[in-house]
Amino acid sequence: MPVQLLTIKVSKGLYLRDPQESELGRRIIGEGVKLLDKLGFEGFTFKKLGTRIGSPEASIYRYFKNKRQFLQYITALYWGWIKFRIDMILRFHKGRKERIEALLSVLTEIGTDDPATPFVDEKLLCRVVMSQSKKVFPINKAEQEGGCTKEYRVLLRSIGDIILSINPKFKFPLALSSTLLSAAHEQIQYSTHFTSLTELKGRNSKKMLREFLKVLLAPALTQAKCHTK
Amino acid sequence: MPVQLLTIKVSKGLYLRDPQESELGRRIIGEGVKLLDKLGFEGFTFKKLGTRIGSPEASIYRYFKNKRQFLQYITALYWGWIKFRIDMILRFHKGRKERIEALLSVLTEIGTDDPATPFVDEKLLCRVVMSQSKKVFPINKAEQEGGCTKEYRVLLRSIGDIILSINPKFKFPLALSSTLLSAAHEQIQYSTHFTSLTELKGRNSKKMLREFLKVLLAPALTQAKCHTK
DNA sequence: TACTAAATAATAGTAATACTATCTTAAGCT
DNA sequence: AGCTTAAGATAGTATTACTATTATTTAGTA
Numbered sequence A, B: 001m002p003v004q005l006l007t008i009k010v011s012k013g014l015y016l017r018d019p020q021e022s023e024l025g026r027r028i029i030g031e032g033v034k035l036l037d038k039l040g041f042e043g044f045t046f047k048k049l050g051t052r053i054g055s056p057e058a059s060i061y062r063y064f065k066n067k068r069q070f071l072q073y074i075t076a077l078y079w080g081w082i083k084f085r086i087d088m089i090l091r092f093h094k095g096r097k098e099r100i101e102a103l104l105s106v107l108t109e110i111g112t113d114d115p116a117t118p119f120v121d122e123k124l125l126c127r128v129v130m131s132q133s134k135k136v137f138p139i140n141k142a143e144q145e146g147g148c149t150k151e152y153r154v155l156l157r158s159i160g161d162i163i164l165s166i167n168p169k170f171k172f173p174l175a176l177s178s179t180l181l182s183a184a185h186e187q188i189q190y191s192t193h194f195t196s197l198t199e200l201k202g203r204n205s206k207k208m209l210r211e212f213l214k215v216l217l218a219p220a221l222t223q224a225k226c227h228t229k
Numbered sequence C: 001t002a003c004t005a006a007a008t009a010a011t012a013g014t015a016a017t018a019c020t021a022t023c024t025t026a027a028g029c030t
Numbered sequence D: 001a002g003c004t005t006a007a008g009a010t011a012g013t014a015t016t017a018c019t020a021t022t023a024t025t026t027a028g029t030a
Helices: A023-043 A046-053 A057-061 A067-091 A096-109 A122-136 A141-146 A149-166 A173-193 A205-221 B023-043 B046-053 B057-061 B067-091 B096-109 B122-136 B141-146 B149-166 B173-193 B205-221
Strands: none
Touching: A023 A046, A023 A067, A023 A122, A046 A057, A067 A096, A067 A122, A067 A149, A096 A149, A096 A173, A096 A205, A122 A173, A122 B122, A149 A173, A149 A205, A173 A205, A173 B173, A173 B205, A205 B173, A205 B205, B023 B046, B023 B067, B023 B122, B046 B057, B067 B096, B067 B122, B067 B149, B096 B149, B096 B173, B096 B205, B122 B173, B149 B173, B149 B205, B173 B205
């Protein structure tokens, strides 16, 4: 029996053959992410990826029906990965304040590579998802419930539950979760590539991001003790 | 002299010939937005657009060098359009509280068509930008400063200035502006297409969105009088 | 050892895409 | 009438996004 690698479960509709189960599949993911990061979704082709990994494009088509599905897959993988990190960290942080700090840590540390998943570079994966993931949100209704929203929804619920565990009366846990998540990704992207779009840049950018996210979280945590008026 | 239509200025690098200056150009924008909404960026081609407006694709290539640039153009147009609305409404609202309410109104009403711009349907435009705009954020450094970030940056500054006019000590006006803007778009999209991802849905979704955005804004406005601890 | 099944490699082929080029016609101005 | 510019008409090309077929390798098993 071979060493069991850490795998992240992804909905069945997002692949034809599970790429995490074979060497070729893992190479497709690993190198595919690199190539997507380099070329962007438009420039990326299975042909180029095939050349890169020394396999014909037809082999890749056996794993994913097209490159759209491929991007959906790695996006789902990414959300699953973040949820995994949140679940892990929550296992060791039971106190209310502790949980908030832990959540903030995960959010500020997205986009840092983790050696636990050897076949994919999370830093690149995060970059790709940040810049490309919107391309993947289903357009037509057929794709809508079937596809890649599932792992995103599950992630939002995890974060929402943390928020509720601090303040059970807060009315918008899901909305706040997606806002936090988007804001974290957006600000990280801006801080590295579009510095004129944010104050969170330079040496202290991570610290400031954490502070900023805490500000966003604040009203949800203060149990309506504090009013603007 | 013909009637002057309302036009929104867009950076020169985002087109070859200014499409707002000719009938054909305006048709390209108007119908192009409809087609993009219908087909998504991948399915959209100048050929199909040409067929739709009864012109050869070569004519469209005289306005935009490729469809990527076209999407950049309409995204910039959209940001410019929102900034215009914000500037308009601020002209008539000078008080601090009033300004906040006005800003919230604009943010909750994005995605509503405005008859002031006859050649483009803002509702569709908003939808297209929501779902496609990330495809357009420049990947390489060459595009970065030249392109479509400009109108976005200008918009962020406008919103940031409002925030600062309420609370000059707030440290992250730009970051909060982009977060508000993204959150508004994201939640509107979820409330119509992915209702399992948000609480802001159903009959009262606009009202709730406004409330939610106000919650996000709150800490910025309370002049640090109110602490979590 | 041979037999079978599955995954992959190797190769070919096709309709559509994303352009570029050129040439003609029409519209507007002086 | 002559000039300029925008637009129409048409053609062509390399690449893309696939599909199909056949051959080869690999692994399990009778």
